[in-house]
Structures are given as structure tokens and as C-alpha cells.
Amino acid sequence: MRPTLQTVADAVGVSRSTVSNAYSRPDQLSADLRDRILTAAAGLGYAGPDPTARSLRRRRAGAIGVLFTAKLSYAFTDPYAVQFLRGLASSAEQGRTGLLLLPLSMDDEEAAVAPVNDAVVDGFCVYCLPDWHPALAALEARGLPVVAGQKRPGSQASFVGIDEAAATRAAGEHLVALGHRRLAVVGEYFTVAQSTGPVTIKSPGDVAYYTDRERLRGYQEALAEGGVPWSSVATVNVARNGRAEGAAAAAYLLDRAPRPTAIAALSDILALGVLDAVRARGLRPGHDVSVVGFDDIPDATTEGLTTVHQPAAERGRRSGLLLLDPPTDPADRSVVLPTTLVVRATSGPAPS
Amino acid sequence: MRPTLQTVADAVGVSRSTVSNAYSRPDQLSADLRDRILTAAAGLGYAGPDPTARSLRRRRAGAIGVLFTAKLSYAFTDPYAVQFLRGLASSAEQGRTGLLLLPLSMDDEEAAVAPVNDAVVDGFCVYCLPDWHPALAALEARGLPVVAGQKRPGSQASFVGIDEAAATRAAGEHLVALGHRRLAVVGEYFTVAQSTGPVTIKSPGDVAYYTDRERLRGYQEALAEGGVPWSSVATVNVARNGRAEGAAAAAYLLDRAPRPTAIAALSDILALGVLDAVRARGLRPGHDVSVVGFDDIPDATTEGLTTVHQPAAERGRRSGLLLLDPPTDPADRSVVLPTTLVVRATSGPAPS
DNA sequence: TTGAAAGCGATACCAC
DNA sequence: GTGGTATCGCTTTCAA
16 A cells, blocks of 8 residues: 555654645754654655645646637647647646646536546636636635636636737728728637538627627627628638638638638637638738738738737736735736737728 | 535435445446436536545546656646647546646755655656766665666666657768768757757766757767767757757857857757757758758758658557556566657758 | 644445 | 445644
């Protein structure tokens, strides 16, 4: 049997408390005794207090859970997610806390909440979840600190994010100011149609995910204000947030007449795919067709993409801080980070 | 105070065991009683058995720890790592287990082992650690299942990996067969020199990391057999496994005379950087200079890089399986996956 | 300084 | 089908 505190205590001839102190509060006993205990422990093959037992007693797990929908592997593929996790990791590291990655199945109701109920963590970071996801209720029930990237009515969760709609409103105004009137918006709308292709979105409210919903709303508002009716705007859904999907969506838009003069994508990855399609047709981005993205991932700079910059790593970092010790004042539990429109080479005056 | 099993038991007027059964073994009680219990629990705001307490009792944490050196964020940036984690995640998911990411500081002796001692996990996956890292001993002491990507003498750990040296031996033979005699090898050797630039490596044994050490050894063997003395081979160290660093290393090699006719990089990321440098000088990869990588990451295909293919995701997946239930027979705890040399466009006959 | 005793919240075995 | 009892391994007052 593996040795326990008791084993060591017996071997040295002291009580458990003393052995415990030897590990957790070295200042509570003489250096000499502590040495004897540690030596005996090493001899017995005792590796130190059991983390689980310690967690139970101390009421601290030493980990924060990160909730994802879909396959966990998605988290590693999306550049925005990588940046976000990087920031989250940096504050976790600082707080001597690990990151527990928790995939949330979408199909099975049971599997969708189990990770939330079973995770040994001190808090949760909700990366991205649709409003109807059952895990949301489970989360609330566990009563642990939660931080999310969106505000949900009635939720106790902290918020660290950006004003999504304001960000795309700026982008929309930019395009309108350049004279664009025929526009299209490409996004992962998670509509009933799970495939890449045109969809009709009567109102942004129909979109399941907060992020895309708000971003779409921003565009709608800017265009409406600029005199471009929403009904004239083509919306194309992609099955996945991938570069190839962006290209496929753009292919649809570019191959029909009249071609839009500007295509807004709700993520940079999609926008880069759009650029691929534009170039593949011998069209010049920023001249024949303007393209705007969202996120400002590293490749956006390289490829000269006009996009909305958002502080991805900082979002992660601040989320971690809020989880590590949640402020008592609710006002401090909501952080809105700034975004900026970065105009590069892919947006220009509408062709006449 | 938050409700516990006892609270619910008292409210319903049954014993703790019964409430526990209601959650963990529904078949042990009448559906009716179970319903009553669950309803009462919901009313009291009881979210189900406490995961920590349950872990203690069941002796199962429901998570596996993934050990990294350096910044945790590195894990998200390296394409090979992403693939590996993807595979690991897939088997973890299947085993209803989370992934606990544990960054291992390199500087502080204390911080270097703490994560290993404190992690609430059922096993560890060692992603990449130098042989002298103190966490290795701590790992052994904890007595949990461990799987690593390299064999370490005297270690109990399972092994899932490839024959690194055989892989590069094949690559080296390929280059020799093409007539190359002036060669260079670029790698993250972790020598004393922490900067990008030429280093002298008398023998592969001097390299701190297993992976690079073995890969270097493979090249040395192939070249020696082909009549190319090791002393004639230029070795260049990079400070980080990045594309820009690969380019910088290649710059050094390409700007001096006589220029090597072939450059082998110990990772694809580096090789792509080497390609950048080659092209920047107006040289043609595969004609003027041959370039070989290692890993076969997605971009390698795109860029036509000759490289060694290794099954990254499969390594992760098999690692997960071994951790989830370790085979009793030690022979089954060692998995060597195959690698193949993929000859694409960046390698060709040595220029005369 | 050191130790005794009382939990932390749950599960598992075994009677009833 | 249900409940008693003994742990799981540790931390933490509090008194000696």
C-alpha cells in the first residue's frame, strides 16, 4: 500500500499534524525535526500530501476549468483561441493554477453537463457556448466563480470581453464611407443549415451564438444608417470557422452577378479564405473587392487584411485574474476591453 | 452554507447512502424515490456530489496532467504540439477525462516540481522534458501512470513514440544518395549558447533534449556511413523553434562560402524558415540547395517540403489510451510508431 | 513545539 | 431496496 501521512508519522514517532506541518507550514516546527520527517518520508517513498485529499480539506482545487463546445481539438486550431488561452495560461501560471480543458459534447444532454459537474476546479472560464446549452444551468448550480465572454441575462458570471457590435459598426461605417453599397457578410452562424452556403437571416437575433449575433448586428446598424437596406445584404453561412470554408463562401458570392463590392467576414480566418477566393479569380483585394475581417490574428498583418483588432490574450489574462480572486463588488466583475479598426490594404473605395 | 449529501438526505428523510445512490447508481433504488431525491436536491440548490470528495473516495481524479516545459503558451503555438494534443484530447474525451495543462518552470527548482506534486490527476503525459529536469524524479515518486515520448533508463514510464534516429538516418541516406557532401543541420539544441548561430557539437550526446539528440545522431550515422565526416558538417543552433529563427540560421549558412548544398532542419517549422532564406537569396530549393524537415506538419505539404512524416496525432491518442488504462504487461506499455520519409520538391541532386 | 480530535463530503460494503 | 458504519487522506483549531 502507498504510504500516507500516518505512515510517515508512525515511522518518525510523531503525530500526523506534525508531518502535515512539515510540508505545509515549515515554520511551525524545528528545522531538525522537519529534516528527519522529510528524510523518513523519502525513505518510505512518500511523495508528499495527496493532492485530492488536500483539495478536499483546503477547499481549493488548484485548477480552473475551460469550457469548449465541439471537439476540444478545435481549441488548438483557431488562432484567436490560441491567443486567448495564452493569456489565460499566463495568469493561471502566476496563480499556481492549472488549466483543465473540458470538452462539452453538443449531442448528448448527459455528456453535455457531466464535465461541469465532475470537474475538480475552483472556477470556470466559458470560452464560447450557445445560449441554450444545458451546461449553462449546471454552471450556475455549481456556484463556483464563472467568467464568460458574453453577458447573459440573469447570470452571475463575470464578464471579460469587448463591445462586439460597436466593433463591427465601425467596420461597417468604414465600408459605407468608402462608397460600398453591395455588401455581403460571411460568418459561422450556426443556423439550421450546417453547410457552407447562402442563408437568409432576417434579423441578427436569429443567430445562435452571441459573438456572431452581435457582430452581425453591428454591421446591420452601420449599413442601415448608411442607407443600405439589410435586405440587400447577402449573408453566407460557413460550416466551420476555417480558411477553406471562407474561400468556399466567397466563391458563391463572387461567381454570381452582381458581385458584392465588399465582403465582411466575422473572423480573420474566414476573411483570409475570402481573400484566397478573390485572388483566385484574378480580382484585386481593396480594388475590385474590399475584404474586412475580425480579430487581427498574426496572419492578418502579414496578408495586409483590414480588420477589427481585439485584445485576445488580454481577454484571457483578465479572465484568469477574475477567476483567481473574484472581486466582491459586482461592478469590478465586468471588464470591457477596447477594439480598434485596423485599416490595411484589403479595403478601398468601391469600384465605380 | 452550501448543501451537501446530508442536507438532501435529511430533507427527504433518507440516508446519505441512498442519496448517493440516486446520483451514482440509479438502478439501486426505485425510480420514484430517486425522483423525489432529485427534486428535493434541485429545490435545495444541491448540484450533485462534490467532485473533490468523490475523487478522494473513488480514487479517480478524472483528469490527466500534461507536462510542458517553458511557457504553457508554447504548447499552443507549435504545430506538432497541436496535433499531438489533438490526439491526446480525443482519447481523453472518450474516457470522460479532462486534460490538465501543467506548465513547468525551468528556473525555480521549487516551481519546477510543485505542479507534479499538487496536480489532481490520474496520470501524467510528459510532452517534452530535458533529462535533468527535477520534475522527472517527482513524477516517479508520485507513482501514477506516466507516458512519455522518450525512453529514459530506469524509468517506469510507458513509451509512445518513434525511432527518431532511424527516421533521420533515412533522411540522411536520401541526401547522401543525391550526392550531397557539404551539409548542415539546424536544430534547437539547447546548448549553453541560447542564441541563434553556429555551434560546435562534437557528438550528438552533447544535446540536452532527447528528440534533437536522437535526430542528430541519425544524421551523423547516415553521413558517416556515406563517407561524410561529422567534422565537416555545420551545426547551427536556434534560440527557439520558430520560422524566423530557421531563416536566421540558414542566413548564416548561405552567406558564407562554400555554401552547403543541403540543409537538414530538425523540425518543419525551422525547415520552412530555411526555405524562406533560400528563396530570399534567389536560390532554388531542391536545385541549388536541398532542404529537409521533420514532422510533416500541414504547411509542409503546401510548401512541397521534403520531410520525415511522423504520426503526431496518433502519438497523442495512443498516449491517452495507455494512461487511461495502463496494461499490466510491460511489453504492451511501449509503442513505437512508424515514420516515413516523404520526398517532395525541396530535395534534389547536389549541384555539381 | 507538538499532538488529539474533529471534520472536509462522499462512497462501499454489508447487514436488514 | 435501504440504511449504518467505516473509511478516503489530509488540515486545522485548540489545548498541552
